[in-house]
Amino acid sequence: MDLKLDHHNEDRLTIVEVEGEIDVYTAPRLRELLIDLVNKGNFHLLVNMEKVDFLDSTGLGVLVGGLKRVRAHDGSLELVCTQERILKIFRITGLTKVFGIYASVDEAKEAHGKDK
Amino acid sequence: MATVELTFSALPAHVRTARLVATAIARRTGVEESLLDEVRLAVGEACSRAVEAHRAHCPGEPIRIELRDDSGRFEVTVSDHAPSDEIHLEQPLDLGTLSDSFMTGFGLAVITGLADDVEVFPTAKGTDIRMSWPATNGIPAS
Structure with missing residues (x-):
């Protein structure tokens, strides 16, 4: 499956919907979207990965790059993910300590609201 | 022992096929x-790493994968022809030093975390990554 990307704003949070495979071929599209969102002033990103079938280290690199960019503006990049096969990659690489990972968009929104 | 070999140009689109x-x-x-x-991700990581290395050093050279049914193991070897420039996996995680274009060390960390058995070794031309998993039956020889 190819990569499908969409995004919308809810309050101050930009929710990025990702569906399909994030790999060395498709990851540049996600990178471009994250860069574009940050360039347009969206510094609080929530990437919903519930429909991601595949994620490799190239995809991890894009997410880390996005995190670095939003942090440069005191922003945040958090994830929604409950799929064990995807979470396993974050655990193996130690990135569970770097990203906020939530079980649902609502849970992330609630946590984000408490930070305000 | 049954063997399947696959060679492909160093293009990201071919990694999915592999x-x-x-x-x-x-x-x-x-x-x-x-x-x-785990097989899908580990083989994908090894191929992504090879593609990135070839694109940087020898884009015209093909990448080779060998898949073997060997005495109860499914063994995959991904061979590249690029100079090795791996970072050490033992380095502590530092967000500031991570590149978002490609994180070679993370790729190898993922492979090591997923494959049942992994060997990374230099060859005369580049690097071989060999990984294997237990398999219960063999591919018929004929």
Whole structure:
């Protein structure tokens, strides 16, 4: 499956919907979207990965790059993910300590609201 | 021993094809269904790493994958022809030093975390990554 990307704003949070495979071929599209969102002033990103079938280290690199960019503006990049096969990659690489990972968009929104 | 060999140009689009081939052969070789995701990801990581290395050093050279059914193991070897420039996996995680274009060390960390058995060794031309998983039955020889 190819990569499908969409995004919308809810309050101050930009929710990025990702569906399909994030790999060395498709990851540049996600990178471009994250860069574009940050360039347009969206510094609080929530990437919903519930429909991601595949994620490799190239995809991890894009997410880390996005995190670095939003942090440069005191922003945040958090994830929604409950799929064990995807979470396993974050655990193996130690990135569970770097990203906020939530079980649902609502849970992330609630946590984000408490930070305000 | 049954062997399948695949060579492909150093293009990111071909990595998905390599993943699909490896997963299909792993399934036929008798690798447990619960391990197929790990095979798919580990082979994809090894191929992504090779593609990035070839694009940087020798874009015209093909990448080779060898998939073997060997005495109860499903073994995959990904061979590249690029100079090795791996970072050490033992380095502590530092967000500031991570590149978002490609994180070679993370790729190898993922492979090591997923494959049942992994060897990374230099060859005369580049690097071989060999990984294997248990398999319950072999591919018929004929």
